[in-house]
Amino acid sequence: MCGWSGARFVDYGWSERRRPDAQCPRCGSLERHRQAALVLGPALEEGPRVLHLAPEPAVVRWLRARAGTYRSGDLVPGRAMEVLDLTDLDVPSASVDLVYCSHLLEHIPDDRAAMAELARVLAPGGLAAVMVPIHPWPTDEDPTVTDPAVRRARFGLEDHVRYYGLDIVERLEAVGFAVEVHSSLDPGPEVVTRYGLAGDWPDYLFVCRLDSRLHRR
Ligand SMILES: [Zn+2]
Numbered sequence: 001m002c003g004w005s006g007a008r009f010v011d012y013g014w015s016e017r018r019r020p021d022a023q024c025p026r027c028g029s030l031e032r033h034r035q036a037a038l039v040l041g042p043a044l045e046e047g048p049r050v051l052h053l054a055p056e057p058a059v060v061r062w063l064r065a066r067a068g069t070y071r072s073g074d075l076v077p078g079r080a081m082e083v084l085d086l087t088d089l090d091v092p093s094a095s096v097d098l099v100y101c102s103h104l105l106e107h108i109p110d111d112r113a114a115m116a117e118l119a120r121v122l123a124p125g126g127l128a129a130v131m132v133p134i135h136p137w138p139t140d141e142d143p144t145v146t147d148p149a150v151r152r153a154r155f156g157l158e159d160h161v162r163y164y165g166l167d168i169v170e171r172l173e174a175v176g177f178a179v180e181v182h183s184s185l186d187p188g189p190e191v192v193t194r195y196g197l198a199g200d201w202p203d204y205l206f207v208c209r210l211d212s213r214l215h216r217r
Contacts, residue, residue, distance in 0.1 A: 002027035029058040048097030102131040128208040177208035
């Protein structure tokens with residue numbers, strides 16, 4: 001993402017979750033950031049209007065340099081250019097070519113409202129790049145679980161409200177998206193090794209476009 005090259009990336013994570021060959025020593029990018037850069041590269045060639053939600057610093061530099069216009073938002077003041085609530089975005093309908101929404105939906109109780117907002121703001125031909133932690137089972141959620149230790153054990157972090165499985169695709173389709181599923185292992189071992197994409201288990205990137213069968217009216 002920053003052009004760095006060397007023998008290997010540096011370790012990242014804590015205690016039993018520490019991963020080797022994970023973080024770029026120059027820009028701080030992780031496996032999932034570099035996967036997104038590979039998949040989204042073609043969509044950035046013509047300088048799209050970008051909306052970046054809950055921006056991670058390593059991605060900001062890369063994405064902003066390629067965007068035609070760039071706007072970022074976060075629910076927490078000071079973390080992005082403006083305060084935005086993904087379940088009720090202060091963004092005009094059909095005004096964005098690329099929404100980048102990574103590791104955010106698993107924090108949001110009403111994720112269907114958030115997904116509907118992603119669809120609403122997309123311009124025709126645009127895409128939403130959605131990433132969440134994925135485990136190998138169906139989505140596990142329980143809004144009555146609020147104890148931080150239980151959430152951490154069951155959903156991965158204290159402020160996660162669910163752990164998604166690949167059935168997230170059905171939720172995205174339910175708000176009108178056609179979804180392409182990209183695993184970080186899809187590019188094959190040579191590319192996975194070169195760009196340090198392997199991690200503990202595959203990362204998934206869901207490229208969501210408005211389903212023309214539903215929106216052609
Ligand atoms: Zn880098």
